[in-house]
Amino acid sequence: MTKEDIIKPENVVYKKPALMNDNPMHYCPGCSHGVVHKLVAEVIEEMEMTDKTVGVSPVGCAVFAYNYLDIDWQEAAHGRAPAVATAIKRLMPDKLVFTYQGDGDLACIGTAESIHALNRGEHITIIFINNAIYGMTGGQMAPTTLVGMKTATCPYGRDVDLHGHPLRITELAAGLNGTAYVTRQSVHNVAAIGKAKKAIRKAFENSMNGKGSSLVEIVSTCNSGWKMSPEKANKWMEENMFAYYPLGDLKDTIEG
Amino acid sequence: MAKITGATVVDTDRCKGCNLCVVACPLNVLELAPKEVNKKGYHFAREAVADRCTGCASCAIVCPDGCITVYKVKVDE
Numbered sequence: 338m339t340k341e342d343i344i345k346p347e348n349v350v351y352k353k354p355a356l357m358n359d360n361p362m363h364y365c366p367g368c369s370h371g372v373v374h375k376l377v378a379e380v381i382e383e384m385e386m387t388d389k390t391v392g393v394s395p396v397g398c399a400v401f402a403y404n405y406l407d408i409d410w411q412e413a414a415h416g417r418a419p420a421v422a423t424a425i426k427r428l429m430p431d432k433l434v435f436t437y438q439g440d441g442d443l444a445c446i447g448t449a450e451s452i453h454a455l456n457r458g459e460h461i462t463i464i465f466i467n468n469a470i471y472g473m474t475g476g477q478m479a480p481t482t483l484v485g486m487k488t489a490t491c492p493y494g495r496d497v498d499l500h501g502h503p504l505r506i507t508e509l510a511a512g513l514n515g516t517a518y519v520t521r522q523s524v525h526n527v528a529a530i531g532k533a534k535k536a537i538r539k540a541f542e543n544s545m546n547g548k549g550s551s552l553v554e555i556v557s558t559c560n561s562g563w564k565m566s567p568e569k570a571n572k573w574m575e576e577n578m579f580a581y582y583p584l585g586d587l588k589d590t591i592e593g
Numbered sequence: 594m595a596k597i598t599g600a601t602v603v604d605t606d607r608c609k610g611c612n613l614c615v616v617a618c619p620l621n622v623l624e625l626a627p628k629e630v631n632k633k634g635y636h637f638a639r640e641a642v643a644d645r646c647t648g649c650a651s652c653a654i655v656c657p658d659g660c661i662t663v664y665k666v667k668v669d670e
Contacts, residue, residue, distance in 0.1 A: 530654055
């Protein structure tokens with residue numbers, strides 16, 4: 338059997354989701370953002386919510402998310418995505434509203450907005466990309482940077498006495514009464530990607546069923562910021578990040 | 594016995610040569626082109642050996658840029 342016999346539309350087992358357009362992404366090679374974009378697109382397609390979804394993009398690497406997924410988007414001021422999403426969801430309750438934020442946007446400048454939106458139990462989903470560094474601005478220390486991790490602004494490693502402890506936003510969110518579903522996932526291999534997709538689906542369904550707010554943290558790599566190859570960054574994440582940011586559901590108030 | 598045969602098609606223009614698909618492939622089907630580059634200057638991924646792919650789609654699932662399409666057929670022998 339020749340390759341031409343196999344490559345036919347009826348034999349497709351996997352292709353890029355239709356919601357993801359052909360614009361070349363500005364992300365660095367091997368960046369986790371692309372995988373999460375794909376998962377979001379796949380889940381929206383499977384839920385048949387293409388025309389009813391509004392994404393709120395942050396400031397950070399994902400600022401151009403609206404260039405890649407063909408759904409409605411709103412760009413928010415730095416850190417204010419949950420506040421914008423609150424307004425959109427309250428005015429249009431039949432829309433699927435989610436924010437897509439990095440650790441600089443959500444865990445630093447937007448901590449107040451995020452915590453309060455989650456605590457109010459707004460029926461939105463927050464997708465939180467945690468790569469422990471400020472990727473877009475060139476690899477500076479973030480609130481989530483691990484102790485001892487070297488970045489442009491802590492070249493000798495993060496020092497607890499000087500910089501404090503890394504902030505675990507997801508644990509914080511799990512303690513709030515308004516949250517329905519709080520989970521931490523990763524996208525470093527096929528199995529993890531499958532679990533992350535299920536988590537995003539569950540969070541989106543909770544939002545549409547009016548169950549409260551959901552937070553899906555994706556522990557991610559920033560191979561450019563970490564100054565590693567994408568492959569090595571995945572390994573480094575498994576060895577170092579998962580010890581401080583363990584994967585799994587932290588809170589699940591929905592049965593099934 | 595039915596045999597499963599697969600094939601991958603890489604959108605070489607969009608590929609950034611991150612190597613994640615090469616690492617994810619359980620059968621070492623893919624490689625980065627050692628000399629050729631695409632219009633952006635990346636060593637793009639391609640099928641190194643024909644007939645070994647089973648269409649498991651691991652490469653396409655981990656591809657951050659959605660460059661890989663996977664096909665699969667059952668062949669009766």
